[in-house]
Amino acid sequence: MATSYKFQGWMGIDKDATKGKMVWQEYEPKTWTEDDVDIKITHCGVCGSDLHTLRSGWGQSLYPCCVGHEIAGTAVKVGRNVKHIKVGDKVGVGAQSGSCLDCEQCADGQEQYCTSMVGTYNGKYSDGSKSYGGYADYCRAPAHFAVKIPDGLSLAEAAPMLCGGITVYNPLVHNGAGPGKKVGIVGVGGLGHFGLLWAKALGCDEVVAISRTNSKKEDALKMGATKFIATQESGWNKKNARSLDLIVSTVSSPSMPLAEYFQLLRTSGQFIQVGAPEDKIPAFSAFALIAKGCKMGGSCIGSPKDISNMLDFAVKKNVHPIIQVRPLKDANQVVIDMDEGKARYRYVLQNEVHAAELKA
Structure with missing residues (x-):
């Protein structure tokens, strides 16, 4: 289904992407279904997983790939079957954007352990379309894996919690x-x-x-x-x-x-x-x-329910991550700085145009 906006972002073309060689270009998002949500990205956290994927450190990546799985922004298009999100809501997507939703793990609220788990980037959905991440203007993902971001957390703060935060919160709590x-x-x-x-x-x-x-x-x-x-x-x-x-x-x-x-x-x-x-x-x-x-x-990340509980806990306990907000246009340099261990303690890319529009 056609949209008035383009899906474009920083793409890793080969294993040299972490050397400042990502390229900004347009891509084709997953095929739209009425179970999906489109997110206008304002912020995306930078995770070590991004570097592993850009350089094929965990196995051959599906180039071209757009990394970033700590995605925060606003819902601009919501499928008819989606009940928990409406257009204009502050939402986020973490490291997972797909599972079978039918196996023992999914039924038990542990979608992150599903054998059909789809990563938010560098993955493939059941229809064969690729998943692309948040170093971009927009993200399309199944709404089951999108969570509402509560008042009390800025989008910049919420973004790194969606992978980095839940990765450590879950093993502590459980x-x-x-x-x-x-x-x-x-x-x-x-x-x-x-x-x-x-x-x-x-x-x-x-x-x-x-x-x-x-x-x-x-x-x-x-x-x-x-x-x-x-x-x-x-x-x-x-x-x-x-x-x-x-x-x-x-x-x-x-x-x-x-x-x-x-x-x-x-x-x-x-x-x-x-x-x-x-x-x-x-x-x-x-x-x-x-x-x-x-x-x-x-322990591996957390389910959508786990992430929602963590965000609510952060608001209740006044937990705020230590972040450094960097412009999305500088993503290549940010990746280099991340690889050199300069982050104190989590880089967050800000889509300056979208963030400014949200404040206007």
Whole structure:
């Protein structure tokens, strides 16, 4: 169905896209259905997943691809079958924009684990059309995966929560983080900073930031950490052995000190991995888990319901991410800066024309 607006955005053409070589061009969105919504994008968070995809780090990408799965804006077209969104609503789409909606996982409200999961970008819908992300003017997606953004959060703040925020919120909430618990967050980056903010808001007895150096200690304490562990310091693991109920790891590296992280867990403690590597994580002895009855697991984003609950929680607890808003026109430079680790702590691209129109 024809629209009065064009779908155009920053496209990765090949593996060199992260080197400042994305190209602005028009593309064909998914085939319209009456279950869909078109979003006029005002903001899109920049996620590490964008870089992995642009350079085919997780496997061959479907070039040309338009990345960005922390999409916030306003609904400009809503399908007849959609009941929870109307034109003009502030809405967002995270890392998922499709699933079968019929399997055991979908029926249980865990659409993110559906074997037919469609990513918001670099994916294909059942009709064969491609999914394109938010480094763009507009986004079309199945409305089931679009959530309303509540008053109390700006679109710029909400955007990075839609992937980065939920990626850490879900494993905390679903693994018992709260009063009476001591929680560690490995990595003080885009994901890790959310982990510290959420753990504090959830009322954990102790919130421990775990990073390689002390360079981000002051920031971490301001985010809500009650303690900071620098793994470059000798004996850090022994000094803090059996002190944490839950660890959420936002980093991924074949050289990460995984066995030492396990030492920090108390009896029956849990280690949840959310950082997604391009390579393997280190091998470890099973006795690191067996000896204390500990568990190692993983967690993947969250369902639309999870995301809505998280946004409401953020408003209730006055949680605001630390973001740097950058112009969409500078997306190539932003990707380079992100790859060089300069974000403090989450870049958000702003479609300046659309944002200005919203304020007018």
